[in-house]
Amino acid sequence: MKKNQAWDLILEKYKEIDPDGTMAIKNKITNIRTCYRRELKKVADSLKSGAGGEDVYIPSLWYFYELDFLRDQEEAFESVSTVDFDVEALKRNHTLNVATQEIRVYIAILLLTGYLTPKYMRMFWQVKSDTHNELVASSMRRNIFFEIQQFVHLCDSTTLSPNDKFAKVREYFTKLNTNFKAHFEKAGSSHTSIDETIVPYFGRHGTKQHIHGKPIRFGYKLWSAATRHGYLYLRDQNVGGTGIVRENRLENCKLPSSKGMRKKPRGELCHQMSSEIIAAKWHDNSVVTIASNCHYWNPIIKVNRIGFINKKRSKIQVDCPASIKMYNKYRVELTVLTKMLTP
Known part of the structure; x- marks a missing residue:
């Protein structure tokens, strides 16, 4: 019944x-x-x-x-x-x-x-x-x-660690990560995107942040990894990574300055490679600095952009390295997770 x-x-x-x-x-x-x-x-x-x-x-x-x-x-x-x-x-x-x-x-x-x-x-x-x-x-x-x-x-x-600002939910975090890892295979994706995530919160707390212009402006900022479906996951080791980095993080890497790259035509690529990591600078609308240990610059593909031909605004094609293509393809995964968290 x-x-x-x-x-x-x-x-x-x-x-x-x-x-x-x-x-x-x-x-x-x-x-x-x-x-x-x-x-x-x-x-x-x-x-x-x-x-x-x-x-x-x-x-x-x-x-x-x-x-x-x-x-x-x-x-x-x-x-x-x-x-x-x-x-x-x-x-x-x-x-x-x-x-x-x-x-x-x-x-x-x-x-x-x-x-x-x-x-x-x-x-x-x-x-x-x-x-x-x-x-x-x-x-x-x-x-x-x-x-x-x-x-x-x-x-x-009464037994909280004074050095852990998230001590009240630390045990909950641990259980969540354990469950996420246990069911990751069911998510059906071998690619994850790692980025900052804002958990909505409007009360008073020392770790609450405000980021203007974001879908969630007030809350706790955490680091998260998610699949393209928005499934949250955190893996500890054996991870290949591709991401945008700040120029001052590559002090020992002999890449041309961003100021010099801006004077070169769009699609210009400069790179340096070690035994484990490749770092590159690519000139698009602005200069993009990217590092990866799993994706290389080859093959070079063509991407559509808006530019000028004979001083007229028109569509143009620009060379784009494979590492940029893979980064743009999977970086939306945290966006899906953010939409789930947004009330």
């Missing part, structure tokens, strides 16, 4: 008691189950503390035992440590009772905001028809959501 059909049967049964009943019964059932989970967690916590006999918590909810058939569905949620919640709650002298299912619903709402982003999170629970989200409002109460948001932490903040 499908979920909607089940709700229709419940509503039909409910109308035997209240003929004016509507699908608002979903909210009532959700609230009843939430109260049951909280009482069940209090019982479980008292048992974990070593309490015995008379010291075990006795539920005060009058219908608790009527819903005991749900107990098997409330399995432990091992991915989230309740210790991290409790530490932050104790700091503020706050009693926090969070059920397993509530954490799951909280994470589900966060995933939903990845593509449905309100200006303010509270708008999901407003009664206005243009902002109210029935899926969110019927799944979790607003106050419970913000209570979890206030006290949820991905680590024990």
Whole structure:
């Protein structure tokens, strides 16, 4: 039986008691189950503390035992440590009772905001028809959501490394990179693009940056590697790389100056090569300095540009090295990832 059909049967049964009943019964059932989970967690916590006999918590909810058939569905949620919640709650002298299912619903709402982003999170629970989200409002109460948001932490903040500005999410980073590596083969690409990525953030933090003119102007700047489909990946070794470099990074490489290259015709190429790396300067609209350990200048290809012939603006063809072509082909991969991160 499908979920909607089940709700229709419940509503039909409910109308035997209240003929004016509507699908608002979903909210009532959700609230009843939430109260049951909280009482069940209090019982479980008292048992974990070593309490015995008379010291075990006795539920005060009058219908608790009527819903005991749900107990098997409330399995432990091992991915989230309740210790991290409790530490932050104790700091503020706050009693926090969070059920397993509530954490799951909280994470589900966060995933939903990845593509449905309100200006303010509270708008999901407003009664206005243009902002109210029935899926969110019927799944979790607003106050419970913000209570979890206030006290949820991905680590024990009492044992943070003072030298790591991202210590609060370092363990999360490690798990993400492990999962990305494990599923990289499914991404179906042998080429990755490495560049800076901005993670949106508008609060106050010492590592927050502002980059004017970018799709994401405020946030944390991280280094990322992604495939052409936007799949994020970070590999530690055996990587071939091609990229644009600053001229002052090649002090020991005897390439002509950019000022001298500008006087030469478009398409002019100068290069130097060692046993592992090739560095080159290419004159296009401006002078481009590129280095690679996997792509060379050959073969030279023709690319279309806008130039002047007999003082008239027209299309021209310019020589372009293979390393530039490969760089331009795969550099859009981080752009795809950025579009996914942009709210």
